[in-house]
Amino acid sequence: MPDATTERPYHHGNLRTALLDAAERSLREHGADRLALRDLAREIGVSHAAPRRHFPDRQALLDALAEAGFARLDAVLRSALAGADDDFAARVRAAAVVYARFATENAALLELMYTSKHRAGATRIVAAAEAPMRLLAEVITEGQAQGALEPGDPERIGIILFATLQGIASLVNGNFVPPDRLDGLVETAVEQFLRGARPAS
Amino acid sequence: MPDATTERPYHHGNLRTALLDAAERSLREHGADRLALRDLAREIGVSHAAPRRHFPDRQALLDALAEAGFARLDAVLRSALAGADDDFAARVRAAAVVYARFATENAALLELMYTSKHRAGATRIVAAAEAPMRLLAEVITEGQAQGALEPGDPERIGIILFATLQGIASLVNGNFVPPDRLDGLVETAVEQFLRGARPAS
DNA sequence: CCTACTATGTTGCTCATGACAACATTTGCC
DNA sequence: GGCAAATGTTGTCATGAGCAACATAGTAGG
Numbered sequence: 001m002p003d004a005t006t007e008r009p010y011h012h013g014n015l016r017t018a019l020l021d022a023a024e025r026s027l028r029e030h031g032a033d034r035l036a037l038r039d040l041a042r043e044i045g046v047s048h049a050a051p052r053r054h055f056p057d058r059q060a061l062l063d064a065l066a067e068a069g070f071a072r073l074d075a076v077l078r079s080a081l082a083g084a085d086d087d088f089a090a091r092v093r094a095a096a097v098v099y100a101r102f103a104t105e106n107a108a109l110l111e112l113m114y115t116s117k118h119r120a121g122a123t124r125i126v127a128a129a130e131a132p133m134r135l136l137a138e139v140i141t142e143g144q145a146q147g148a149l150e151p152g153d154p155e156r157i158g159i160i161l162f163a164t165l166q167g168i169a170s171l172v173n174g175n176f177v178p179p180d181r182l183d184g185l186v187e188t189a190v191e192q193f194l195r196g197a198r199p200a201s
Numbered sequence: 202m203p204d205a206t207t208e209r210p211y212h213h214g215n216l217r218t219a220l221l222d223a224a225e226r227s228l229r230e231h232g233a234d235r236l237a238l239r240d241l242a243r244e245i246g247v248s249h250a251a252p253r254r255h256f257p258d259r260q261a262l263l264d265a266l267a268e269a270g271f272a273r274l275d276a277v278l279r280s281a282l283a284g285a286d287d288d289f290a291a292r293v294r295a296a297a298v299v300y301a302r303f304a305t306e307n308a309a310l311l312e313l314m315y316t317s318k319h320r321a322g323a324t325r326i327v328a329a330a331e332a333p334m335r336l337l338a339e340v341i342t343e344g345q346a347q348g349a350l351e352p353g354d355p356e357r358i359g360i361i362l363f364a365t366l367q368g369i370a371s372l373v374n375g376n377f378v379p380p381d382r383l384d385g386l387v388e389t390a391v392e393q394f395l396r397g398a399r400p401a402s
Numbered sequence: 403c404c405t406a407c408t409a410t411g412t413t414g415c416t417c418a419t420g421a422c423a424a425c426a427t428t429t430g431c432c
Numbered sequence: 433g434g435c436a437a438a439t440g441t442t443g444t445c446a447t448g449a450g451c452a453a454c455a456t457a458g459t460a461g462g
Contacts, residue, residue, distance in 0.1 A: 009428090011427080011428060011429080011438085011439060011440070012439085012440080015439080015440085036418080036419065036420085037419080037420070038418080038419060038420080039419095046440070046441090047440060047441045047442075048419090048420095048441090048442095049421090049422085049440075049441065049442080049443095050439075050440050050441075052420095052421080052422085052440095053438075053439050053440070054439090056421095057420075057421075058419090058420065058421095111316060114371050114372075114375045114377075115312055115316075115375065122375075122376060126375075126376055126377055129375075129377050133377070156382075156385070156386065156389060157389075159369070159372065159378060159386060160365065160369070160386060160389060160390050160393065162368070162372070163365055163367075163368030163369040163371070163372055163386075163390070164361065164364055164365040164368055164390075165368070166364075166368040166371060166372070167363070167364025167365055167366070167367040167368030167369075167371070168360070168361070168364040168368075170315050170364070170367060170368070170371065171315075171360065171363070171364055171367070174315045174316065174323075174327075174330075175323060175327055176315075176327055176330050176334070177360060181357075184357070185357065185360060185361060185364075188357060188358075188361060189361045189364070189365075191397075192361065192393075192394065192397035192398055193393065193397060194397075195396065195397040195398075196392075196393035196394060196395075196396040196397025196398070197393050197396075197397070210457090212409085212410055212411070212456080212457060212458080213410085213411080216410080216411085237447085237448060237449090238448080238449075239447080239448060239449080240448095247411065247412085248411060248412045248413075249412090249413095249448085249449095250411075250412065250413080250414095250450090250451085251410075251411050251412075253411095253449095253450080253451085254409075254410055254411070255410090257450095258449075258450075259448095259449070259450095
């Protein structure tokens with residue numbers, strides 16, 4: 001019987017979600033290294049072993065966070081593109097700005113997302129990453145159709161754009177470049193990209 | 202008195218270096234997460250508390266590894282550039298290829314190097330990173346002098362090149378892109394960079 | 403030489419965490 | 433209603449980080 005005052009039913013209801021939420025906050029505040037399952041359990045008010053019912057081990061939770069991160073990134077990008085002009089340059093700019101913002105506002109999460117190395121079972125993460133990458137590739141394809149871009153494998157070109165943005169964000173997140181230079185760098189990168197990948201006149 | 206057979210003098214001689222070496226191997230084999238000071242101590246044959254005399258805590262060791270990593274990267278880049286042609290495009294290509302190789306052959310180390318977030322005292326790492334960045338900027342400056350590049354802050358342009366390469370390596374290291382595409386991507390990225398940053402004709 | 407003094411290692415703790423097992427309570431389905 | 437699967441709980445173990453007190457080895461003056 002639940003205690004009327006503390007209101008703690010035996011079953012939490014949706015511990016999994018609560019864990020992911022708490023984990024994301026912890027990630028943001030303290031980084032992945034200091035994220036402890038037991039902390040989350042305490043914070044939520046369940047026993048220290050409860051998380052195990054939803055995530056076999058710590059890494060599984062981190063993987064789930066990364067996976068969700070890519071989904072969110074995809075959503076954010078899609079939303080930005082939906083609101084953007086039809087002009088190819090404008091669309092690339094919009095995507096780039098949004099990506100950069102997402103990447104710097106969720107630095108620790110980004111790290112998690114791209115740090116799948118050394119785990120065999122990162123298949124889900126890689127799959128989740130395909131959505132935003134395909135999205136970029138689609139934008140590229142549009143650009144090629146508009147004649148703004150040289151022909152060629154759109155995926156390859158998209159990957160390079162993706163990589164450039166990720167690299168810039170990574171340099172900012174690592175304090176190698178002051179944050180106030182972010183926008184300028186992204187802008188220059190996009191300009192160069194547009195110039196470098198346009199058809200030979 | 203040292204035991205003649207086990208040959209273990211009370212003082213190791215240069216534990217610090219031994220620790221860094223062992224740490225780098227462990228990093229390469231198991232990743233930063235599973236790097237344990239006690240493991241290193243065991244492997245080297247000293248007591249579990251010995252590392253503390255050289256690194257106040259685990260993070261300090263990781264920081265030292267990252268710092269050394271940037272030094273090595275700088276050396277590798279310098280060496281590649283020293284052996285490269287005077288031609289600007291050739292120099293950029295050489296640097297890019299070497300960077301990409303270093304980054305993918307030392308994936309876990311690279312991660313450490315760029316993951317200084319969330320630590321206040323990462324000053325040394327950031328400082329160490331300046332060497333290779335300056336090097337890139339110098340190459341850019343040369344290119345501008347040769348007229349192969351548009352004028353403008355060489356640092357900014359160098360950062361973008363740097364970021365692009367880092368991003369590509371990161372995507373490969375994270376298994377988001379198959380390793381055999383690395384060379385092609387780097388090449389394309391360099392071509393686009395050279396086209397995108399050259400002076401408006 | 404011999405005596406501090408400092409650097410470097412060692413032993414022995416404490417504490418936290420992840421992982422696991424055995425048990426308890428719900429929930430839902432037949 | 434009753435049984436099986438979910439979901440939580442308590443208890444335990446192994447491991448590692450960090451700290452303190454102690455031991456040993458170089459080293460620098462006197």
